[in-house]
């Protein structure tokens with residue numbers, strides 16, 4: 603059985619779900635709505651064939667309960683009351699479990715798949731009971747996911763979580779830089795003290811790593827992320843144009859850097875840039891208060907989706923932006939999982955003569 607177990611790294615953010623398993627990777631906004639039978643024609647209009655339409659029916663095989671959900675962009679566009687999943691305890695929150703189950707179904711290699719799940723908890727909650735609670739509630743979980751429309755229509759995945767491990771968020775980005783795909787040490791420069799700024803949607807996790815381990819007393823959470831920048835621009839839109847946009851909608855506005863006003867589009871580059879600059883300044887102030895010896899750090903790894911957005915605004919000379927910064931945690935969790943799972947499989951093999 604161990605040989606067929608698939609290792610999956612999952613980063614359940616307040617803004618986006620990120621899942622990584624070898625060549626398979628997906629992300630979608632962590633937004634959920636109750637499913638309804640909707641006008642399929644509209645979906646064909648608003649979604650391109652390459653886009654993920656997450657119209658899913660999920661059965662929790664441990665309780666026997668089945669529910670229908672819209673997730674990600676589909677929830678934002680077609681859901682009746684789309685909401686971000688902001689539960690603290692994600693493994694016991696129905697909506698968060700729906701996001702988790704769907705993420706696993708997207709990467710599962712087989713229709714029936716046993717999974718070794720490595721995931722993260724925000725630094726703020728890592729040292730609490732929640733970590734044990736996560737591992738306990740994930741182990742043995744059985745979920746069936748049925749895709750009801752889009753290009754995945756008709757696909758059914760039966761998932762069983764055989765085992766799980768939980769790391770602090772942000773530390774995954776470090777592991778990703780340190781390790782190769784089998785979990786071996788690839789970059790020895792990361793054996794020196796490293797800082798990680800994992801800048802997310804609602805929060806940022808600031809992690810200090812020494813001797814390959816996260817150091818508690820120098821790691822800290824900040825209640826500050828991209829949503830703060832969105833709120834600044836939301837305010838400008840409302841006071842200048844009387845346009846009111848939800849946080850879910852701001853995501854697209856930031857991406858396009860323009861806003862539709864009747865039949866025209868207005869560029870909002872200046873608002874976006876000044877919001878990014880102000881957010882960077884606030885983050886930098888908080889970090890400077892806690893990290894008194896920043897110059898001792900060999901590398902400051904800037905990760906998370908917010909890291910991509912703010913990288914040019916940060917003026918640390920030792921800053922590094924990894925290739926897939928938004929996926930960095932999920933990818934690092936997967937790499938660490940590969941190493942642990944490799945050890946388990948070797949231990950389970952009969953000793954060779």
Ligand SMILES: Nc1ncnc2c1ncn2[C@@H]1O[C@H](COP(=O)(O)OP(=O)(O)OP(=O)(O)O)[C@@H](O)[C@H]1O
Pocket residue numbers: 614615616617618619800801802803804805806827828853856905906907908909910911928
């Ligand atoms: N290519 C990009 N350019 C600019 N900004 C980006 C890019 N990709 C992602 N973002 C920003 O990053 C945000 C999401 O980042 P991320 O996925 O790291 O957050 P999260 O992990 O869900 O949040 P948290 O860490 O607070 O739980 C998006 O909301 C968007 O603002």
Ligand SMILES: [Mg+2]
Pocket residue numbers: 615616771800801802803906
């Ligand atoms: Mg995050």
